[in-house]
Amino acid sequence: MKRKLLVCSFLLTLALGFSMEANAEEPNEELSVEAYEASGAAEAGYSYEQYVNFINMPEMEETAVAPFTMRAGLSDQQSKVLSLLQQQLGKPYDWGGNGPDRFDCSGLVVYVFQNAVGIKMDRITYQQEVQGVEVGLDNLQVGDLVFFGPRGATYHVGVYIGNNQYIHASETSVITTDMQYYKPDFARRVLNTSGGEVTPTPPATGDKVAMHRFQNINTGEHFYTSSEAEKNQLAAAGWNYEGIGWYAPTSGNKVYRVYNPNSGDHHYTLSSSEKNYLVSIGWQDEGVGWYSDVNQGVALYRAYNPYVAVGSHHYTASQAEFQNLLASGWQNEGIAWYGR
Template identity: 40%
Template sequence: MREPLIPVVPMSHTAHIRSHRKPRRSASKLAMRAGVAGGVLSTLAVAGASGAANAAEPVTQTVELPTLTADLSAQVAQSADATEQTAADYQLRAERDAAAEKAAEEAKQDLAVAKKKAEAKKKAEAEAKRQAAADRASRSSDRTTLSASADVSAPASGSVATVISFLKAQVGDAYVMGGTGPNSWDCSGLVQAAFRQAGVDLPRVSGAQSTAGTQVSLSNVQVGDILYWGSAGSAYHVGVYIGNGQYLDAANPSKGVVIQDLSGYPATGAVRVL
């Protein structure tokens, strides 16, 4: 008996290729991950054609490359720009903080210097006030001593009385620069004329008259002593002490020859001729 014949199905011309030996495959989908920095999904489409039950058709595979490459580049660029901007902001902030710290330090130093200057000024003002008070007290003491002792120690000499009498007779006369009388005088001209009445020949000018006799302190001044203002030898004004803290002089064009208090215009020194 013959064995039954088995039908022979013709093999596809691509069946001998390994990758094509996929009989009776229905249409399917394959997923494939692809992309850069975070993974961009791509789809692998596999298309298969249905055929006869006993035939295997070749399968075509298509791989779609990433399509977001341009967008991703833009994102990377934007990220880089943002990073650079952030760094610049940090740098600017750091520079501002450093500048603010420097300014605060300089302001602190300036404040310290100003405070020291203010303290120094305050001390200087206090010292000036103290010195002024001491000077006033000293002058007041000198004037008190002068007033108390002048008449007590006044000599009984008739020559002094002659000088004082002549001077008082000229009160009310005019002051004229270079005047030597009889009705107008300057300060040294009047003093020279007064002492001439007592037989004393004095120099003509104030500076020379301030050294014509014996220097005496203002605390020991006596009636008839010549008072001077300025330095001895270069005095700019002279008068004669008449007692009771007063002196007589040819003062100036507005006053003329007058009697004045030493408290209003303290003399610098005194010289005794008689």
């Protein structure tokens, strides 16, 4: 009898082991490309990498928070944002959700800031992360935006509400979370945080311009421009519009644009020496393309592909994209210039 029990125990253990191994090898269907495409994340402007990072966020239980009451020391803007934020608690998550009934994380920010204080926020997290001014995570105030992920490739955003907590549209619904459970990577401030009555004013946008990013699907070349006319012309010619690559200041250090009439390739550089050399061997000088931020706000990385004749250089504010290029054999040429 003892031998039979030992055999049964061994077989049961073996079966459980096989079962656990099989379960461990089962792919997470939620992280498949098909799930990404079906979720609406792509249509909302998020890359597959950002989608995966968001799905992989730990499941967070809602932190209890007292009903909103006017807090001493808050500015008028902070009070209005906090009040409207708390009215959204419990509403369901939806990729691309702009409210008022469903939200994704950046859609919640757009809705609350626009309707509470008249501040127009950009739609996607990696666009919002350059608005306002940088603040330290140890110096947060009510209404500050807290971001998750590397700069240029953030995948989530919340709004700080004090007491080490933030409100955000999680994977299921709008909830309050304590920062000790899931800490953001950096923060930005777009509100007037001085006490007393203030007139809601949008953050200044006249000192920066959106840099549009295109790709020629035939040659692989990427092209960057702040010109709406040039943007429309490229789109009409069949170039693939990839959205806003970064924001450039309207003054600062010059970034030169040159064109190779033989290959049809463009090149961009801060270096007047590099520009002059290229012009001396037949490239055409197309003047100043845009400016680099003298305060070195957002780094634009430069990578080089030695195996192609057209589109051999690529420029990106995304560290994740830059690292992927290096892993694919591109060469690291450092920081090309700075955006804002």
